[in-house]
Amino acid sequence: MASKSDKSPPAKKQKLLDDVPSKSDTKSGSSLIKELKEKRNKTAASILQFKFNKNRVRILSEAKDVPDRAEGIVYWMFRDERVQDNWALLFAQKLALKNKIPLHVCFCLKPRFMEATIRHYKFLLKGLEEVAEDCKKLNIQFNFLIGDGERVLPGFVEKNSIGAVVVDFMPLKGPMSWAEQLKKTLPKDVPLCQVDAHNIVPCWIASDKQEYGARTIRNKINNKLKEYLTEFPPVIKHTYGTVKDEVIDWEGGEKTLEVDRSVEPVKWLTPGYSGAIQMLDSFINKRLKKFATKRNDPVVDALSNLSPYFHFGQISVQRAILTVREHRSKCPESVDAFCEEAIIRRELADNFCFYNKNYDNINGSFDWAKKTLNDHRKDKREYIYTKEELENAKTHDDLWNSAELQLLKEGKIHGFLRMYWAKKILEWTTSPEEALEISIYLNDKYSMDGRDPNGFVGCMWSICGIHDQGWAERNVFGKIRYMNYAGCKRKFDVAAFVARYGGKSYPYKKSK
Numbered sequence: 310m311a312s313k314s315d316k317s318p319p320a321k322k323q324k325l326l327d328d329v330p331s332k333s334d335t336k337s338g339s340s341l342i343k344e345l346k347e348k349r350n351k352t353a354a355s356i357l358q359f360k361f362n363k364n365r366v367r368i369l370s371e372a373k374d375v376p377d378r379a380e381g382i383v384y385w386m387f388r389d390e391r392v393q394d395n396w397a398l399l400f401a402q403k404l405a406l407k408n409k410i411p412l413h414v415c416f417c418l419k420p421r422f423m424e425a426t427i428r429h430y431k432f433l434l435k436g437l438e439e440v441a442e443d444c445k446k447l448n449i450q451f452n453f454l455i456g457d458g459e460r461v462l463p464g465f466v467e468k469n470s471i472g473a474v475v476v477d478f479m480p481l482k483g484p485m486s487w488a489e490q491l492k493k494t495l496p497k498d499v500p501l502c503q504v505d506a507h508n509i510v511p512c513w514i515a516s517d518k519q520e521y522g523a524r525t526i527r528n529k530i531n532n533k534l535k536e537y538l539t540e541f542p543p544v545i546k547h548t549y550g551t552v553k554d555e556v557i558d559w560e561g562g563e564k565t566l567e568v569d570r571s572v573e574p575v576k577w578l579t580p581g582y583s584g585a586i587q588m589l590d591s592f593i594n595k596r597l598k599k600f601a602t603k604r605n606d607p608v609v610d611a612l613s614n615l616s617p618y619f620h621f622g623q624i625s626v627q628r629a630i631l632t633v634r635e636h637r638s639k640c641p642e643s644v645d646a647f648c649e650e651a652i653i654r655r656e657l658a659d660n661f662c663f664y665n666k667n668y669d670n671i672n673g674s675f676d677w678a679k680k681t682l683n684d685h686r687k688d689k690r691e692y693i694y695t696k697e698e699l700e701n702a703k704t705h706d707d708l709w710n711s712a713e714l715q716l717l718k719e720g721k722i723h724g725f726l727r728m729y730w731a732k733k734i735l736e737w738t739t740s741p742e743e744a745l746e747i748s749i750y751l752n753d754k755y756s757m758d759g760r761d762p763n764g765f766v767g768c769m770w771s772i773c774g775i776h777d778q779g780w781a782e783r784n785v786f787g788k789i790r791y792m793n794y795a796g797c798k799r800k801f802d803v804a805a806f807v808a809r810y811g812g813k814s815y816p817y818k819k820s821k
């Protein structure tokens with residue numbers, strides 16, 4: 310792994326993050342879990358007594374009704390890996406209860422997914438162990454299937470006489486095509502329903518087109534929050550069927566993976582729903598009050614650190630927003646800023662990937678950005694680095710190298726520095742295409758929250774001006790917003806960040 314061969318001086322011994330869960334966090338995390346359970350129970354006795362908003366569901370198949378012969382309902386979980394606060398599972402339970410049949414959750418372990426490494430898969434699998442335990446307690450059959458869902462599910466559906474399949478929504482090309490392929494191979498009378506359990510306002514309802522930026526989607530989303538930002542009813546103990554008492558072979562599953570095993574798991578994140586709730590709890594109690602004023606300062610611990618949990622769906626964003634909003638009277642600016650990031654910016658990223666099939670390449674950018682990047686294609690670059698030099702944090706810039714080391718070691722770069730990090734890749738590579746390719750590759754390979762619409766949009770924003778405007782024209786960047794070291798020094802204590810992560814400044818050797 311790149312970080313192992315690094316010869317940088319050891320980072321100053323200091324606590325990297327305040328939020329490595331302590332015993333007291335675990336305690337408060339568990340009281341929040343209890344509190345949330347009570348809230349759900351107060352909302353409705355079950356999904357049958359709750360007015361489920363049908364706009365959350367899209368029926369992808371021609372079949373619309375569960376056939377009489379049905380002996381079970383399947384929820385194919387892949388983006389939203391949690392039991393409670395999950396509209397897709399709630400909808401699947403509604404179908405199963407209405408038809409008086411058993412409920413299955415299927416997770417299909419793909420041997421590889423984009424640049425995901427063992428770092429990500431271990432986090433995913435540990436989180437799933439908690440899902441499996443929760444399912445068992447609720448008499449919901451959890452099925453750990455090995456292989457691509459679109460290939461293994463038709464056999465499962467046939468064997469278990471499944472009467473409907475509910476799938477997660479993720480607007481990236483791969484997941485969108487899995488659902489399309491499954492639609493072709495399911496029995497003709499079995500409905501395939503997709504539920505957006507990730508966004509508060511379902512992506513197709515928030516807007517029916519690609520939005521220009523936050524300012525054009527903000528009101529569309531905010532105007533719908535009254536309808537969609539509701540409490541959740543509980544997923545209840547299922548009353549039909551009896552779950553099999555079988556041991557799940559998690560280790561065997563892990564062995565089937567065809568991924569890079571050299572990227573080590575990160576220690577500061579506890580995987581799963583309980584870990585996610587602890588992180589939410591520690592954010593509210595320790596960091597939320599600083600969020601409005603310090604979220605752009607990489608040496609202050611002010612961020613939620615929820616993005617890995619959001620990405621794997623181990624906590625619902627809707628739940629995080631409902632909980633954080635309860636603290637609005639104490640710190641209104643911070644709560645509003647968090648809602649802007651976690652609702653508007655995040656849902657804007659899903660909107661971009663859903664409506665723009667070129668979300669991962671220059672063709673997906675607006676005409677002004679394409680033109681300006683082309684106009685400056687041949688500009689002389691002061692530094693040019695290879696993918697390997699960048700991956701190994703071997704540039705002349707100690708701040709950039711420190712951000713890269715943070716990515717390698719902790720699986721997350723501070724949100725402010727992520728922009729600087731990607732913009733410098735544009736400045737130091739031979740073309741915008743190469744810059745985009747390298748930034749997406751590194752982000753997806755090392756970041757715990759990578760392989761996500763937010764990641765594509767973050768890289769496209771930094772390099773191709775997506776959701777941004779044109780700025781004063783300059784070398785290489787053209788009108789794309791520029792960031793530099795001096796600007797960072799004006800904003801925060803660069804030396805403290807460098808000391809923390811140990812990035813060195815390497816003499817530049819011209820390689821190209």
Ligand SMILES: Cc1cc2nc3c(=O)[nH]c(=O)nc-3n(C[C@H](O)[C@H](O)[C@H](O)COP(=O)(O)OP(=O)(O)OC[C@H]3O[C@@H](n4cnc5c(N)ncnc54)[C@H](O)[C@@H]3O)c2cc1C
Pocket residue numbers: 604612613614615616617619620647650651652654655656658722723724725727728731748752756758759760761763764765766767768770771
């Ligand atoms: C080059 C680049 C790459 C990025 N890659 C990713 C990625 O792979 N996955 C990812 O989730 N985010 C990505 N982002 C967006 C943002 O930097 C992260 O969401 C944020 O740093 C996550 O940390 P946090 O949860 O502590 O954020 P907080 O500041 O606590 O924000 C809370 C939540 O709001 C959302 N959010 C915050 N900022 C943004 C943003 N700019 N765009 C969209 N949603 C946002 C996230 O869901 C985040 O978890 C990227 C940004 C850039 C510039």
